Amino acid sequence: MPAPQARPAAITPRVMGRLRLASQGLLNGGLAAVPDVVRWMTAMQAQDLGSALWAVGQRVPGSAASDVRAALDSGTIVRSWPIRGTLHLLAPEDLRWILRITSPRLMNMVAGRHRELGITAEDISHCRDIALKTLESLKTADGGRGATREQLFDAFEEAGQITKAQRGIHLLGSLCQRAWLVQGPMAGSRGKVGVQQLFVPFDEWIKDSRDLDREEGIAELLFRYIRSHGPATVKDFAWWSQVPLTEARKALASVQDRLVELPFGDTSYWLSAETAALLDDGVPGSRALLALPGFDEFLLGYQDRSLVLAPEHAELVVPGRNGVFKRIIVAGGEVVGTWARTGNGKAPGVVPEPFEGQLGPAAERSFQAQGLAYLKFMAG
Incomplete structure (x- = not known):
């Protein structure tokens, strides 16, 4: 059956951008809860955890960064390498079947690097046994267990598996690609909230997977x-x-x-x-202004980003095309600038960096409201 076609009248790049905002839950109130957003998006770029927290927060009005961390702690969302060899947030029941689709190609792509690092299939199996044994030894009285990356690297080294020169992270990534390990609860650091997660056995952390x-x-x-x-x-x-x-x-x-x-x-x-x-x-959001994080799916989630980001401004978002995306200001469905956090922990602030000129008075007020929402979210 042929697909229905939308009426193409009055379609502009900005309208296309606003349709994407709507699809992504960034207009009209978003979604109700952290797991709902992550499940809706299927996979959200999360290489930079701070950016990923705010990406979720922008789609869950009234939430706080602690809500996203709590979802990671409880396992109602997970963070792993399901696509492009990059960390993403996704629903736990989706991880295994997505890995079955994407892992073979990724492992073929890194095969040359594994040869350079001297990583064989036997090494990966050996590290699986080491990791699971290490996790068993760290098991707590209430049944919880997990190990930091450093603890697993120490165990690998003790067993003769070198971890330097990125060999360790490739070994650990291979165990996650094969669904033997997965990142679990957040790892605290001296009573403070950290940015790392503990690694846990996949089948114990994710008990129900779609097939x-x-x-x-x-x-x-x-x-x-x-x-x-x-x-x-x-x-x-x-x-x-x-x-x-x-x-x-x-x-x-x-x-x-x-x-x-x-x-x-x-x-x-x-x-x-x-x-x-x-x-x-009429597509809503013509006057909406959003301060989105770096790496947000609104921009990163497409091969062709020219609909919402003018090509002449691309290097202002990704300087030197180094793969590091700056925070973006989106107005009416178009990326119109970047923004930065200023100050320190005691006096944080935000500053807009528009591509051309300055934000108008109304846009400046909207940006400052977004900045206050961001600071409140990250502090919560």
Whole structure:
């Protein structure tokens, strides 16, 4: 059955950007709880934990950073390397089936680096046994257990497995890719909230996992990506998920009757019927201003970011194209600048860095309100 098409009248890049804001839960009140947002987004970039906390916070009004940490502590959300070899937040029941889709290709991509580091399949199995034995020895009276990365590295070294020159992190990543270990509760540091997590046995931390075969799983992943990121292209999905484009196109054919096609320029974009319905009465958010974190899915989650970020401003967000995304200001669906945190722990503040000129009075007031919300969220 052919996919329904949205009416293309009055579509502009800014309208496309606002549709993405709506899909991602960044307009109209967001979602009610931390696990709901993470499950809706399917996978949220979380290499930088502080940025990931605020990315969730922007989508859960009234929440605090401690709520996201509590969700990690309880296992209602998890943080792992499901796609692109990068840390993401996702629902625990989704991790195993996504890994089954993405891990083989990732492990092939790092095979050369593993040869350079002298990592063999036997080394990975050996480290699995060491890690599980170490975790068993650290088990507490109430059944909880976990080890820091440093504790596991010490155990690897003691057993003759070198961890220097990134060998240790590749070994640890391989154990997570194979669903033997997963990052669990936050690791405190001398009574303070830390930024690291303890590693725990996968099957003990995640007791219920969905079971999808590859074809079914790719179709599910594509549908959920479009639902939460649309309008987006099949190439955006293939980049985001690292699923080969041939398989992505096959998956699209199987789910397109549940999506809406939106022609724009010479490209077909896809979005959910619910998001497409916003076109009927005018897409909201034309005056919305958001202070989003670096690495937010609104910008990072697409191969082609030119719809919302003018190419001439791209290096102002990712200086030197070094892969490190600065915090962004989004106005009316378009990235119009970056922003920074200022001061110290006792007197924090925020400052806008617009691409051109200065923010107008109304936009400046909106930005300062966003900044206060950010500071309150991070302190909570």
